[in-house]
Amino acid sequence: MISVVSDKLNIELDAFIRSVSINKSSPHSLLIGAGASITSGIPSASNCIWQWKRDIFLTKNQGLGDQFNNITLPHIQQRIQEWLDYEGEYPESGADEEYSFYIEKCYPIPRDRRRYFQSIIENKKPYIGYQLLALLAGAGVVQSVWTTNFDGLVAKAALNSALVTPIEVGLDSIDRIERIYTRGELLCVSLHGDYRYDALKNTENELQVQDRKLRLALINHLKTHNLIVSGYSGRDHSVMAALEEAYSYSGEGRLYWCGVEESEPNEVVSRLIKKARENGREAYFISTSGFDDLMSRLATHCLESVWNDKVNELTKEFSLNKVSPSFSIDSTKIGSIVKSNVFPIDIPTEVLQFSAPLLKGAGTWQKVMELINKKNVVAVPFKGQILALGLVDELRDVFREYVDSEIVRTPISSRELSYEDGVIISLLTSALVKSVVQSNTHLCTDGRNLIWDSTVSHQERIQGQYFNVHEGVLLYIRQIKGKHYVILKPTIKGSTINGEELSVEVSKELKRSVLQKQYNQKFNAALMKWRSKIISEKSVRSYDFPAGCGSTFKFHIKPAPLYAKLTSSSGRNEITVPPSMEKYISLSGMHFNEPKLLFSSHSGQAGVKETHPIRGVLHNRPYDFSITQSAVAREITIGVICPEADSGKVSSYFGNIHMRRKPETNTEYLMEFPGFMQAFGTAIDIPQPNQNNWFYCDEPTKFMDQKHGAIELARHICDALDRLNINSAPNVVVIYIPARWRIWEKYNDIGERFDLHDYIKAYCIQRGIATQFLREETLRKPQQCQIMWWLSLSFYVKAGRTPWILDSLDRDTAFMGIGYSVDTSASKGNQIILGCSHLYSSNGLGLRYKLSKIEEPIFRGKNPYMSQNDARRMGESVRQLFYESLSRLPRRVVIHKRTPFQKEEKEGLLQGLAGIENIDMIEINIESAQRYVSSVMKHDGTFVEDGFPIRRATSIILENQKALLWVHGTTEAIISNRKYYQGKSRIPAPLVIKRHHGNSSLSTIAREILGLSKMNWNTFDLYTKLPATIQSSNEIAKIGSLLERFGPMSYDYRLFI
Structure with a gap:
């Protein structure tokens, strides 16, 4: 007992x-x-109550059905409950009699009640x-x-x-x-x-x-x-x-x-x-x-x-038993050609291997790197063995104290080469860069994958100080369709005027300053320059390692990069590829149309489609404008928390939200801001200092250290939030952060990390308070037209409103993003892994999310994965969320995450989501190495580099289940016949998408990702570089880790924005 x-x-x-x-x-x-x-x-009692409330509300407020489809979302429930409370004849929310009251109010005839309950259990x-x-x-x-x-x-x-x-x-x-x-x-x-x-x-x-x-x-x-x-x-x-x-x-x-x-x-x-x-x-x-x-x-x-x-x-019956069809391109009409930085290479087919029992345990990798430093060998530890390239005699000399077996040759498998961050790829890349540098006296290397020219290219001024800039290139070895390639990605290497190494922060800022101006044509010029140095322009270039020793470890690089032909879904601007170029084209791709968003007409009675979010709001009305017209949603109220010393300038700044402002920059995308009311069609109430919704926040005690000052500041802000929420509960609370508080916004102590933004967000999420941080530097930025648009959108969304939705392709599809939060400060084995699954409807609306502790995490490298049981539990909880949100299971579910779907995860998710007809599991990441140069055809049939980079919505197939997709790239400007490149920084990195399960076409998967890249309501940009599924699930998991001890509560995801 x-x-x-x-x-x-x-x-x-x-x-x-x-x-x-x-x-x-x-x-x-x-x-x-x-x-x-x-x-x-079968719906729960709580779900039934909300369905009855919704039915009563909609039958008394005609024409609002589309705005109140999902009664599980907190802001929808709040709006319905506010109407019920205003009517004065309904029970308080959560009252014991709600169930019996609402079923009888909704269906006063007993036989109708019986029919209702019979309908929800039929065929289950x-x-x-x-x-x-x-x-x-x-x-x-x-x-x-x-x-x-x-x-x-x-x-x-x-x-x-x-x-x-x-x-x-x-x-x-x-x-x-x-x-x-x-x-x-x-x-x-x-x-x-x-x-x-x-x-x-x-x-x-x-x-x-x-x-x-x-x-x-x-x-x-x-x-x-x-x-x-x-x-x-x-x-x-x-x-x-x-x-x-x-x-x-x-x-x-x-x-x-x-x-x-x-x-x-x-x-x-x-x-x-x-x-x-x-x-x-x-x-x-x-x-x-x-x-x-x-x-x-x-x-x-x-x-x-x-x-x-x-x-x-x-x-x-839920096990993996289906083979996914290969990605393919439907159209054959070629619209353009793009050139890659990917060059064919023959690599060594074997490595040297020996046992070194004393080189085991923690610190082994670092010890091996110390042993081979400045030596003419490369080596890596792997599963109790040492893998190496070099001369056998030199290896014996370097590892003379550790070698415990014969040094033997072992073949490299194709599987080992498929791991882009694996030890074999690391070993081969290191050998290649060393061999290249040994053959070119003016080049230098870090011994891993960076090569740079020892000659100073120019000097760049950063934060008032000049630094040397050296032209550089990063090398990556990749396997595509079973063949091997080396990727040349131009970069720079910085140093002080005296030739010393730079700090990580300065090096990062130097690269940003120099490389952001390396647009399509300049990138191609840098690429061709490195091709001439490392490869050649016309013939195969061979390297052996070590160089000049007659080694059997040889690399042969061909001079012609991979090209890809792109078809167009519209079939316009078809070109004919010259026969002389056809032999270099080994990849195929396609360009898709820009996904459209759905807004409301000025009458509120019809939907209007538009690709540009600002133009959609400005020329029409937000999607939920019918709620504004019906007076169900009243004006948006703002609360302010601000130190008293700054209240005057902050109040004056808020006056800009009612004024017209022309764009100062970015005129090919931005449109004139007409004022909040004119843009969104609803009023906004921002208080003045000393009014009810304006609360002063105390300053941290003078001369307090970083950690204690941060804790005290967080407490002052939370106190002000509590007072404000009790006083009036505005829709959104603006928290002003002056520059003098910057020192207290973050600290990283031993075993403890603090971020003021995340802490306040977590505090407010539990209380249902929507917040918007406003920093002092924002007030001084010159791009105030853009800021007013972004700030206004934030107020509108966080007040529970819907500015636009996606014009969906398939209404019986739902999306799910999986993100993780890892407690990196904890020791290995004691880390709390929090998983987040966030659901999206077919039109891109964020539905419910689920935070859950991963009980049996599996670490591969630094990435956490779920066991089959954890994945099954996540699938079962998501299945329940679908029933609660949609009252049914969708026909198709698409799951996005940033890491590969392991076999155990796939099995578990399929078991947990049993009953769903089609499940696509898609890994999405930003490609780190491959870049493509956009080109245009001249009248004589030759190609030259375009002034703008590759177009957004372009996809290139790499493998049967793997493709590149440019979510970031060139689009159409608002000015006729002009192009627009968001951010205007260098050339865009594509996403690499890999299908681990499912049978949907590349066209379907790509269009969905492109559409979801337009559904981040935290920005008025045309798109974000990742789909909303990936962004929100990771953001919720990060802040949700601070909520982990508070149980299974699911809050409105807008509170995390």
């Missing part, structure tokens, strides 16, 4: 599983509520949790299930299993409750609860008597049976009264109350557990990930091997 030795109500989930497993011969019963059926497609199939429950019942671990649900899923699962016979007991068959338990049977008892189709107190007296008999049977049952509660909140007074009565008596039966990711039980459950303990009963609260995961854990640990085979059979 588990003795009650403390006042702590909780036991850990793993301890609970072991407790049930060791006592599986004892009788166990289950009490389940609506939460157990959500993943089977029991999901994996119910199926595993049937296995537990068949094995005798669970003998009875008691429930207030009327979906019949327990009995359905039992019948489908063919392992156990359900004995259904209800108000119309109460005599069965006395039946003696027989192995192979499962007692399924339906309790009426406070409300089914009518309130219990309003039912016929006979039914009330029958229900009382059932509850008395439950009370007697629990004297001898352990009870596991799952998916049940404890809101039903009649059932809770029966449980309190049951545990008012002594008995053998334990109580295990399983909550869903709650660190502590709620007040009602806590009271029940304490009452049970007061009467000598054992009672515990367990935090779980939900009913399905609970049944999975119990089935895994409590069933014998013969039963575990049946568990495996249940999940086998």
Whole structure:
């Protein structure tokens, strides 16, 4: 027995599983509520209440249906609740009588209520949790299930299993409750609860008597049976009264109350557990990930091997058994040619290998690098061995104290070359750059992948100081379609005037200053210059390592780079490629059209499509303008927190938001700001100092150190936020940060990091406060037209409004971004890994997100991955979010993340998302090395470099499941026949997209990523460099790590912006 030795109500989930497993011969019963059926497609009681509220609201406010589709979003719920409260005839939010009140208000006719409930349970199939429950019942671990649900899923699962016979007991068959338990049977008892189709107190007296008999049977049952509660909140007074009565008596039966990711039980459950303990009963609260995961854990640990085979059979149908079709290009009409910085190369086919037992453990890599420093060999440690290139005699000399075996040659596999950051690629790249430098006396190298010219190119002034600039190039070895290539990426190397190394910060700023001006033509010139130095212009260039020693380790580089032909979806501007060039074209790609956004017309009655977000708002109206017209959404109210000394200039600055302002720069994209009201069609209320919504923030104590000053400043801001929120609760709170506070915005102490922005965001998210930071330097920037547009958009979005949505391609598709937050300050093995899954609808609207602790993280390098169980749990929680957000499963789900999908992750996600017809798993990253130079065809059929870089929405296929996609690139300007390149910095890096599962075409996947790059409402830019799925999931995970201890609350994702 588990003795009650403390006042702590909780036991850990793993301890609970072991407790049930060791006592599986004892009788166990289950009490389940609506939460157990959500993943089977049946809405929870809370979801039903919000559906009824929404239906009442929409039938009384015609024409607003599109704006209130997703009733799980906090800002939608808030707007509906505000209307209900304003009407004055509805219960307060969260009141006990909400369920019965709203179902009768929505459907006053009893037969309509019955029809409603029948409609939500029709054709629903029991999901994996119910199926595993049937296995537990068949094995005798669970003998009875008691429930207030009327979906019949327990009995359905039992019948489908063919392992156990359900004995259904209800108000119309109460005599069965006395039946003696027989192995192979499962007692399924339906309790009426406070409300089914009518309130219990309003039912016929006979039914009330029958229900009382059932509850008395439950009370007697629990004297001898352990009870596991799952998916049940404890809101039903009649059932809770029966449980309190049951545990008012002594008995053998334990109580295990399983909550869903709650660190502590709620007040009602806590009271029940304490009452049970007061009467000598054992009672515990367990935090779980939900009913399905609970049944999975119990089935895994409590069933014998013969039963575990049946568990495996249940999940086998979700395994990876589909081969994805290859990416392909549909059109054959060539519109342009682009040139890469990728050159064919023949590389060594083998490496040297030997054992060095003393070179093991922590610090091995660093020790090997020290040994080979300034030596004519390259080497890396790998799985207890040393891999190397060089002369055997020299290797023996360098590692003479460590060599413990013969030095042998071992072949390089294709798989080893596919890892771009693997040890083999690192070894070969190091050998190549050393060989190149040994063959060119004026070149230098860092020994890894950087080569630079020892001659100073010019001097550049940074922060008032001059620095030497050396032309440089980065080398990368890659495998594409089974062939090998070396990539030359021009860069620079800086030094002081005296030739000394630069700090990381200065070096970064120097590169930014020099390279941002290296546009398409200049990049090509730099590339060709390095080609002539390292390769040649016409013939193959060979290097051996070590150079000039007759080594067998040879590299042969061809002079012609890879070219790609691009087709156009429109077929316009078709060109003919000269035969002399065709032999160099080995890649194919396509250019897609710019995705369109959807806005509202001025009448609010129709949608208007537009590619340019500012033009869409300015020439039309925001997408949700119909809400403004209906007066459901009133003016946007702003609160301000500001030090008193700065209040005058901050107040004066806010006056600009009502004024017209022409663009000072970026005129090919920006449009005149007309003032907030004229742009968005709704009023905004910004207070003056000393008014209700303006609160002063105290300054940190003078001369306080960085850490304590930061903590004190955070406390002052939080105090002001609390006072402001209690006083008036504005839609958005602006927090002004003067330049003198910069020292206190961040600190990094031993084992502790602090970021003022993230800390305040986390504090406000828990309280539902939308915030906008405004820094002093923003007031002084010359680009005030742009700032007014961006600031206004921030106010509009954070007030819960919708400026635009994506004109979706497939309305039965949903998107999911996965991000991680890793506690890098903790020691390895003690890091808390927080995973975030953020859902998006087909039109790019952010839906619900789920934060969850990764229980069994797998680290490969610095990147965390999920175990199969973690991935399954994430999939199951997302499945539940889909039902809560969309009331159904979408036909297709596209999952985006920044790291590869490991086999375990794919298996787990497919199991958790069972029932979804098509699942695409797409890895998305910014390509670090490959660049392409845009060109134009002259009248004589030759090509020259374009003045602008490659166009946005261009994609090039690299492998069967891998392609490049330019989310960043040249687009059309607002001025006719002009081009626009956002940011105007160097040439754009493409995204590399890799499909790990699914069968959607490249065209579909690329268009979706391009569209989602326009759905970051934190900017009025034409696009962001990553899709919103990737950006939001990682941002939520980062700030969410500060919320990890607060349980499973899901906040409005706009609060994270």
